[in-house]
Every structure is written in structure tokens, then in C-alpha cells.
Amino acid sequence: MGAELREALARRQEAERQERRTRILDAARRVFLAKGYLGTSIRAIALEAELSPGLIYFYFTGKDEIYGRICEEAFHINIDLLEKASATQGSFLERLNALAWAYVDFYRGYPEYFDIISFKDMGFKKVGLTEELHGLLEELSQQSISFLKRAVDEGMESGEIAGTEDSWTISYGLWGVIEGALYIHKRGYLEPLGISLEDLLKQQLRIIESGLSR
Amino acid sequence: MGAELREALARRQEAERQERRTRILDAARRVFLAKGYLGTSIRAIALEAELSPGLIYFYFTGKDEIYGRICEEAFHINIDLLEKASATQGSFLERLNALAWAYVDFYRGYPEYFDIISFKDMGFKKVGLTEELHGLLEELSQQSISFLKRAVDEGMESGEIAGTEDSWTISYGLWGVIEGALYIHKRGYLEPLGISLEDLLKQQLRIIESGLSR
Amino acid sequence: MGAELREALARRQEAERQERRTRILDAARRVFLAKGYLGTSIRAIALEAELSPGLIYFYFTGKDEIYGRICEEAFHINIDLLEKASATQGSFLERLNALAWAYVDFYRGYPEYFDIISFKDMGFKKVGLTEELHGLLEELSQQSISFLKRAVDEGMESGEIAGTEDSWTISYGLWGVIEGALYIHKRGYLEPLGISLEDLLKQQLRIIESGLSR
């Protein structure tokens, strides 16, 4: 039947199109993460992907879209990791630990993606992203924190968290402690002192533990 | 007297030269902050300063020097504030508080400079800074932390800090908590929730307090 | 067959690429000759070649490469002509004549190239050539003289050249006489007097002839 054939063909074409997009994104990710947004040229991406510069515009509207997609990827991976950690059963502190270490896994496993996410608030507008995309990333950013928020809410209900503070304040406070540790590590000051990120974060979690339970 | 006149003239000219330099630096700071290092063109700075691009080279050797001066300024202001806070007498916790709030003052009073300092560690080579400039900033960055380190060392000596951890680990941990709070605030999530930076930081310091003294 | 077609296409594209390069070099040669190295802008070359300035960087790495290629061409043509003349059999004087007239052929046939070669030694570093390029030209320059040197050496061995001078001194002396005549002609003083370059050079060769054989 002609219709079936056409459909199969269309499917294959769509699949090939996706393959191409992926190929370009893979190349772009490598280059963007190595050279930054402004330091990356379309030609460099094309070279890395082993195809012609012109073709990239067949699959993407331009540099910005590609960069946007990569940002999305970064958030999605981050969210996936946190989501899995969020499924952990146990006390509040166990759940906090799970989330913290999941974030460390992201930081360790996808350092360039971590940079992109951190960059977000410094670099986005600078980078000329569309309002639209920026909105999406904002949303994804909110999702990241939501996992911790849920844990905190439940910890307060169960009385594990003694404080009378707002659960948002506590959530963001905890998040800040975790991110703070990662930033400190990122700057590379710990290494020459023989302190590992794990050492630092363990200490921070211990302080939080005694701080929260008083 | 001719000599006096000439001197007065020279003084005025020098003053005007400084004014111009300041005018350019002011414009440059705004643009760098809005667009990032690579995203900022000399033309844009000139436009912002309302003078011709060529003139900028009359006052500075180039983009790098301008950016360098701004970075230096940022660090020096930061260091000055911390240094003053560092002179506070009292218990370790009082000194920690003084330093934390001094950093908040910097964050609040010089938001653009704060960004530049943070940027330093995110932007890296991607941002295209000179090795030389990066080295200088690294050094100034080390100075910032040294004030807290000193307080921690003395707090450990006096027994105010109970822990057996390395004083570096503690110092960086505390710094991370403070910076983490600022980053959280910076992202703008607190505002719609009606939480102030001060609220958040007070909570963090309280947690630390009970955490450290156990 | 697709393969054949693709090959043919590739060949044509390569040919077109070469054509473009040639087109640019032709334009560049004209402009360089008219305005000198520093006086020539990429824009001017592009204008002469009737294409956009940016495109030139698609075919060449920059002004230096273009100038380098043109210099190389000049020397290679010069060397080719001298080499052919150098194959002449006969007495030393016959060989000297062959080389001298070959140089005149070069001067007449490729006046622009002659200028570039002469320029080399006048323009020097003032002209802003790369060390690398200057070295290459130096080498090629040495090759030019080597043909005459060989003839002189053989002329001294066979006793045709009576003098006891160093063969280098004689070679350079002869070369100087030939070039001197060309420079005189170049300045355009001969024309209004109704003297041709050929007249002048013939006279010079005659003087040399009687001078050498004494």
C-alpha cells in the first residue's frame, strides 16, 4: 500500500533527522563546554560534527537554539538524578543526604553541565537566549529545588525538623549550603590543601544535622 | 606667577584625565556586567560612555586593561570591607557574623562587583582573560578568605570551635554557607516568597552556631 | 555511476577553488605593485578582485600569505628563466650573455615581479614582512645568483676569465652591472633620450668583455 510505504518512509526520515540533530548537538556540546558560548563558532561545531556549516541551519534555527537545547539537556539530567534520589525512603536526614550526594554526582559526572546551570543567572541574558527559552530554563530550575522542598515539608510535618522557620527558607538554606560547598570546590582551593569535596560536604551535612535537631 | 599657573593647569588636566578614566570605567562596568567579558565590545563601552571608540585607547591600552582595573577595584573594595569587619573584637561567632554581614554589604552595595568576582570562577578561560590577570585575581581571591581563616584559627585555639576538623575545611565550609546564601538570593527565588536575604542568612548563621558548638 | 560523478564534482570544485585563488593573487599582485606592501589593504585587493573582503580569508590566511605567494612566484619565475639560460653551452661570455638576457626577459616580461624582488631588499623590515617569509626570499635570492656563480667558476677554471680575484667578487660584480642597467632603465631616464635598455646593456657587456679579458 502506498500510504503505508509513505508512512514508513516518513518515519525513517524523521528518525534520520533526529540522528542528525543528535550528532550536531553532541558536537556542539563538546565545543560549547570547552570554549564557552561566545568562543564557539558555528564553523567549529560543523567541523566537530564533520558536516558543513550550512547544514546546521537545516536542523536548527541558529547558534542560540543549539545552545538552548544543551541547556535543557543539562537541566533534565540534573532533574533526573534528583528525582531518583528523591525516591529514597527514610528519615529526613537520609533523604537530604541522598539529594546532596545526587547533586554531587551531577557535579562530578557532568561538570560542564554544572557550569552551564551555574552560568544561567550570570550568562543567560548575556548570551542572547530567547525569552521563551529563558522561561523554560527558569521553570526547570524551580523543579530542581522542588525535590528538596518536598523532603523538608515532610520533615517538618514529622517533627524531624525542629525549627519554626518557613519551609522555603529552610529548603533554600539547605540548598545554599550544598551549592556553596560545590562552588568552593570548583574554585580549586581545596585540592592543594588535600581536602576532598566529599570531606567538605560531609562536614557541612554534619553541621546541618546538629543545627537542625538542635 | 607663571609657575603657579602652570602647576594649577597641570593639576586640573590631571584631574580631568582621571575623571575621563573614571567615566570610561563606570560605563565599562555597566556593560561588562550586562553582557559579560566577551560579549562586551569597545564600541559598546564607548557608546555607554558617550564618546568615540578611539578615545578609549587614549586612556587605556585595551579591553583587557579596562576589565583588569574593574576586577581589581571589585576585589579591593571587597577586601577593604572584610578587613574592617575583621578588626571586630569579640567571640568567634561575633567575628563570623561581622564578616558575613560585611560580605552582604558588599553584595548589596556593589552588586556589579559581586557578579564580576563570581564570574571569575565561572567564566575561566572561556571568558578569555589573560593568564596574568587571572593570576592577580586568584591572589586577591585568596586574600578574601584569609580574614575568615584567621578568625577560625583563633576560634579553635580558644576552644570556641569544638570540632577536630582541619581549620581550612571549617573556614571554607563557613564561607561556602555564606556564599551559598548569596547565590540563592541572587537567583531571585526568595523575593516572590517574601523571604529576604537577611532572613536566610540569619537562619544559616543560627544553624552554624548550634552546629559548631554542638 | 555516483562515484564517478562525485569525483568529477570534486575535481571541478577544486579547479574553481584554484581559479579563485588565482583571481585573488592576480588582483593582489596589481595592488601590491601599485601601492607597496603596507600601502595595500585587504579591502583594496578585494575591490580589485571584485569580491568581498571576508572571502579572501576563505582562500588565504591573511595578507602575509598572499604577499608570500606572490614573492615566491616572482622568484620561481626568475629562477626558472635563469635556469634555462644556465643550460646554454659555449664560452663563458656566451653563458654570461645568456644569463643577462634572461634577466632582461624577466624584467620585461614580469615587470611587477621584478619590482617585488627589488623591493625585497629596499623595503626590508620597514615593509613589515614576517621573519619567516624574509628568510624564504633570502634563500630564493641566493639561488638566483648561483647560476652566474657557476658560470664564473667554470670560466676561471678554463682560463677565460683572467683575473685573480675571488670568483664571488667577480660574480657579484657582474650581477651588479646587469642589475644596475635595469635600475637605470627602470627610472625612465633612458626613454626620453632614445636609448633602449638593450643598447645600454649591450654596451655594458662589451665593456665587461674587454675588461675581463684585458
Added chain:
Amino acid sequence: MGAELREALARRQEAERQERRTRILDAARRVFLAKGYLGTSIRAIALEAELSPGLIYFYFTGKDEIYGRICEEAFHINIDLLEKASATQGSFLERLNALAWAYVDFYRGYPEYFDIISFKDMGFKKVGLTEELHGLLEELSQQSISFLKRAVDEGMESGEIAGTEDSWTISYGLWGVIEGALYIHKRGYLEPLGISLEDLLKQQLRIIESGLSR
């Protein structure tokens, strides 16, 4: 008397004006000869002369006029030297020798001026000199040769020069030999061979001697 005073004042002012012009020309000469026409900026000249760039335009119409004056200087010095040598009494060969060595003196004593004169035909139009100035330099250039021409004419009259050639041809031929030797030396090929310019030129003159007298 007011008139006298005014005159004296005017004289002094004129003298001071000349002094300034000289000061600027001295500075300009140093810079032009070191860096070439296009490589020299008015600022560089002003710096060398230790006065402000703007002032230069008070004494000269622009860069071109300054360069033109320096070219004139070059020719005048050259002509002076040749003129003096031209006063030599003696045989034609003695007079030829005197002129040749005077030219060598110029080449040795004012190497940068020599460059400017040689450059003339390669570089002038390229350099954007006025028609007017170019004409003047052309004239001065003619004067240079005229000294040799006079000697040749007299040498032919007296029978010292045997040839039946046109005296212009002979004059230019001789001039070409001398200049040819200087160019060869200029290129720096002689030095590594241990041959001096004097050696080369002596050889050339000897060849001419026997060539002319046959």
C-alpha cells in the same frame, strides 16, 4: 623706533620658527628612517621631538610635507657631495673615481638617505607625495647624474674615452655600474664572504678602466 623693534621681533620669530621646523625635521628623519613612511606616525614624530602632535600641523601641512622635505634633504646632501667631487681636476678616470667614491661616501655616511633616494622610484607614488614634490625630486635626481655626464663629455672630447657611443649611454652605464655595486653590498651578501664594498667597487672600476680604454 617702533618699526625697527617690530622688524627685530619679526626676525626673531622667523628664526624661532625655523628652529622649530628643524627640530621637527630632525625627529621625523630619525623616525622615518627607522620605520619607513607608513610605519611612522605623527605621534611618534611628536614624541621624538618632545612636543605635541597638534603643533606639528602648525609648522607643516602634514606627514607628506615632512617626508617630502626629508627627501629633498637627501638629494641635496647627495648633490653637494657629488658637486664637490666634480670639482676634482685630472684625467677622466680620476674624475670618475672621485665621483664614484663620493657616492660611496654618501652611501656610507647617510645610509638612510640612500635608502630614501633608492626608494624614490619604488615608493614615491605609493607614498602619496604630491605631484609637485615628485617633480622636484625628479629634477634633483637628474642633477645627480649631470656631474658624471659632464665628466664623460669632457672625457670624450679629450679622447680619453675611446668609444663611439652616445655620451648619455656611457654616463648612465657608468652610473649603473656604481649603483649596482652599492645595491649588491646593500643586500648584505658580501659581508659573509669577507668582501668589502671597496673591494667590489675597485674591481668594477678596474674593469671599466680597461673596458673604456680598450
Added chain:
DNA sequence: TATGAATGAGTTTTCATTCAT
């Protein structure tokens, strides 16, 4: 689809020249 040549606007920087002081 895919290529890669082509363009035009952009980048940093330099500099002759003018002009208010």
C-alpha cells in the same frame, strides 16, 4: 539533503588630523 562559497556586519585597534582651551 548537503555543500561550501559568499556576504556583510561585526570585532579590536591605529592614526592623521582638527579643535577647544
Added chain:
DNA sequence: AATGAATGAAAACTCATTCAT
């Protein structure tokens, strides 16, 4: 007379994007 700040046009070069093939 003298200064030096200011300008505008130029330089070399880069690059996102388009387009004929």
C-alpha cells in the same frame, strides 16, 4: 604658540547566516 583630547575613517580579521548548486 602650544597642548593634548577628541574624532572618524581606516586597518586586519572573524563569523553567523544565506544561498546557488
